[in-house]
Amino acid sequence: xxxxxxxxxxxxxxxxxxxxxxxxxxxxxxxxxxxxxxxxxxxxxxxxxxxxxxxxxxxxxxxxxxxxxxxxxxxxxxxxxxxxxxxxxxxxxxxxxxxxxxxxxxxxxxxxxxxxxxxxxxxxxxxxxxxxxxxxxxxxxxxxxxxxxxxxxxxxxxxxxxxxxxxxxxxxxxxxxxxxxxxxxxxxxxxxx
Amino acid sequence: xxxxxxxxxxxxxxxxxxxxxxxxxxxxxxxxxxxxxxxxxxxxxxxxxxxxxxxxxxxxxxxxxxxxxxxxxxxxxxxxxxxxxxxxxxxxxxxxxxxxxxxxxxxxxxxxxxxxxxxxxxxxxxxxxxxxxxxxxxxxxxxxxxxxxxxxxxxxxxxxxxxxxxxxxxxxxxxxxxxxxxxxxxxxxxxxxxxxxxxxxxxxxxxxxxxxxxxxxxxxxxxxxxxxxxxxxxxxxxxxxxxxxxxxxxxxxxxxxxxxxxxxxxxxxxxxxxxxxxxxxxxxxxxxxxxxxxxxxxxxxxxxxxxxxxxxxxxxxxxxxxxxxxxxxxxxxxxxxxxxxxxxxxxxxxxxxxxxxxxxxxxxxxxxxxxxxxxxxxxxxxxxxxxxxxxxxxxxxxxxxxxxxxxxxxxxx
Numbered sequence: 001x002x003x004x005x006x007x008x009x010x011x012x013x014x015x016x017x018x019x020x021x022x023x024x025x026x027x028x029x030x031x032x033x034x035x036x037x038x039x040x041x042x043x044x045x046x047x048x049x050x051x052x053x054x055x056x057x058x059x060x061x062x063x064x065x066x067x068x069x070x071x072x073x074x075x076x077x078x079x080x081x082x083x084x085x086x087x088x089x090x091x092x093x094x095x096x097x098x099x100x101x102x103x104x105x106x107x108x109x110x111x112x113x114x115x116x117x118x119x120x121x122x123x124x125x126x127x128x129x130x131x132x133x134x135x136x137x138x139x140x141x142x143x144x145x146x147x148x149x150x151x152x153x154x155x156x157x158x159x160x161x162x163x164x165x166x167x168x169x170x171x172x173x174x175x176x177x178x179x180x181x182x183x184x185x186x187x188x189x190x191x192x193x
Numbered sequence: 194x195x196x197x198x199x200x201x202x203x204x205x206x207x208x209x210x211x212x213x214x215x216x217x218x219x220x221x222x223x224x225x226x227x228x229x230x231x232x233x234x235x236x237x238x239x240x241x242x243x244x245x246x247x248x249x250x251x252x253x254x255x256x257x258x259x260x261x262x263x264x265x266x267x268x269x270x271x272x273x274x275x276x277x278x279x280x281x282x283x284x285x286x287x288x289x290x291x292x293x294x295x296x297x298x299x300x301x302x303x304x305x306x307x308x309x310x311x312x313x314x315x316x317x318x319x320x321x322x323x324x325x326x327x328x329x330x331x332x333x334x335x336x337x338x339x340x341x342x343x344x345x346x347x348x349x350x351x352x353x354x355x356x357x358x359x360x361x362x363x364x365x366x367x368x369x370x371x372x373x374x375x376x377x378x379x380x381x382x383x384x385x386x387x388x389x390x391x392x393x394x395x396x397x398x399x400x401x402x403x404x405x406x407x408x409x410x411x412x413x414x415x416x417x418x419x420x421x422x423x424x425x426x427x428x429x430x431x432x433x434x435x436x437x438x439x440x441x442x443x444x445x446x447x448x449x450x451x452x453x454x455x456x457x458x459x460x461x462x463x464x465x466x467x468x469x470x471x472x473x474x475x476x477x478x479x480x481x482x483x484x485x486x487x488x489x490x491x492x493x494x495x496x497x498x499x500x501x502x503x504x505x506x507x508x509x510x511x512x513x514x515x516x517x518x519x520x521x522x523x524x525x526x527x528x529x530x531x532x533x534x535x536x537x538x539x540x541x542x543x544x545x546x547x548x549x550x551x552x553x554x555x556x557x558x559x560x561x562x563x564x565x566x567x568x569x570x571x572x573x574x575x576x577x578x579x580x581x582x583x584x585x586x587x588x589x590x591x592x593x594x595x596x597x598x599x600x601x602x603x604x605x606x
Contacts, residue, residue, distance in 0.1 A: 025367070029368055034367075034368060035197065035366075038366065061367070062467050065549040065550060
């Protein structure tokens, strides 16, 4: 893995897009790395498309421009796929993680994801996992679990600690359970493309 | 101890460790997280004794700080953008009375068109109100500058505005150290006011002053700013000794000594500029940078020194002085008077538009070829401007420009 890793998270206002970037940065920080999380500079309101960013590096981070060439793109809301160019700037050796219980073919992206290396583009049913383990359709922590499983960027334990640091006991437990389930799915299931 | 924190939270904790006795604020994006966190710290008893006063407007927020400071209390508030303009009259009064209030400004564009994102229009609108203005280059400096600000303010009895880029810094989550209480206590002695409203020893503060004293009072305000030019480096060195890191200065040079092209800027764009400078250096371009921390007082001599052997200067500024160019560039030219080198003004990052290292590299490379205009608007959508100018030419009732340009943008998307 290269020194600097840049992650871009797309979702809608109210889905915890900014919180997800923060949690990821806390998890990386707990592993002794430098991390920077920040929201995009667009209009943020309930339901509107929202973008957040996270940089993880072995050195102090000076750069403060938005992430235009992400190594990882996380899509929290698949309804954005038709209206926003969520994958803009992502390289062929990057990772793609989409919150969907369907596969890329069903999302109309079957041919498109073939440009990525095997196992680097995944759909995970994060909303369903959040409903099951948390009781609420908030997919952020589950997707981060999936991200950890897919990329190895952070360990699951660091992510779990970051989640528990942020949320109260019951909500923390539910989110950690959802993240763990997504982590295992990402690790065990073959890529569906 | 480093913690992964939102900059606003860390600022609030640092302010709390400065032991303000009165905090009053009216929330406005992007300053809200700072005053919310301070309200929590007061409610939890972590910041005590301190009175947290909710007010109904920014004018009241700074008026309460003014009154508290005049009564001998250490007073703090925070605002942004239209909030600063709302309290503008009191901003002048606090400075004119020489009251050492510390205020965070979460730098944000000033409408219209309404825009909640970052630029320096708010700070520039009140740059000559008499406050010291310090600009944070990164989140850690934003935190540490507050500790320096209280000491500087109270030593000279002058208000200090700590300017922190909205969202870019205020909402960034990164590893930050909040200075330990023991270190803050060593650096910042209790507040000993030079004037205080005290029923046991009554004075009048804010009397009507005519031709007999007004000029002298104004002169003394200027004198204090000049004193601050000497004190800022001394206090910054003392703070650096305690914290083990460099925070606060008149300015921060970066690879400037042998630079042919120097970029001058303020605030959070500093880090991105440094990365761009490293890339330019690697490509053989002799570029360097100077980040101003002190904008008021303006460090004329220190800047003239830092500009060294530069053959050209590019001022990247997040503010537009319509009809002229930029306030920062005008001030930089004052530091360079007598030296015949070009000073280019690059207006960038207005209303939160990202300033990228690619854009910065392009500007420096263009300037190095002597092809950069005196006044350049970075990443301006010339097509969008030309289409709106055409509408102006076609019909008298061309409609509101902001809405026209937005409609255009959506159509082409």
